[in-house]
Amino acid sequence: MKIGQRLTELREKKGLTQDQIAEMLDIKRPRYNSWENNIAKPDIEFVNKLAELHHVSVDYLLGRDENNIPIWASSKDERDFKTMLEEDGPVMFDGVPISDDDKEKIKRVMEAMFWDAKKKNKDTYSRKKSED
Template sequence: MAEEFGNYLKQLRESKGLTINQLAALAGISGAQISRIENGLRGVPKPATLRKIAEATEVSYEELMGHAGYLTEAESSPEGPIPVWATSKDKRDFRQMLEDDGELMFDGIPLNKEDKQRIKDVLTGLFWEAKQMNKRTQPKHNPGKE
């Protein structure tokens, strides 16, 4: 998947007439990171990184999330991107995590919409990574061996 996404990103960047360094500057990430992604040497970027690339390339965030494997084609929800492997319980857990609509503040100052979205992107990525890791590490229950 990382190599496929890397090829997609390279084609996207070139179609926009951008060098690696230009894309890196626009997205606020390092040129080395862009290069590693394009060459399949780094895994698929996290949702927060994909949002930066989407804004820099003027491509929809959902399109990048789809190419990165976070979404099935055209899948999206009000809660944000949901991986194809997520169960209904996983989706419920995610909605519960985001339900608290309290005002987010930093150092006593309310956060603006852009900063709230950045935090949501990071939390979304971390939530789904943790869920996926948990699914890989949980021992399978074998009812005949209790």
């Protein structure tokens, strides 16, 4: 997968527009749009900023790592996530099994939700710990 596809996928997972991402990066939307459409590539400074913004590794962003595990995740966090995914029972909607394609979509949504919740918990714990 090319970097533009990754950027589009990550932005859409967050429910953000190109304008919002461009504003976060302090650049103009056409520049960001050129990255998503693989017309141009972001320089290393922006690759790092984009990886941090989306909580993924630079390797993932550049397509060298298919694993979407955030860079801040510990090995225990990874085990927790894998355990959650390994609970492999039939996935049903209204009593009808869903397709493999729909299962994959649900898995991606669950993955995003899992990592967002894990990050919030870590941030809350770190904040409370520093207040003590």
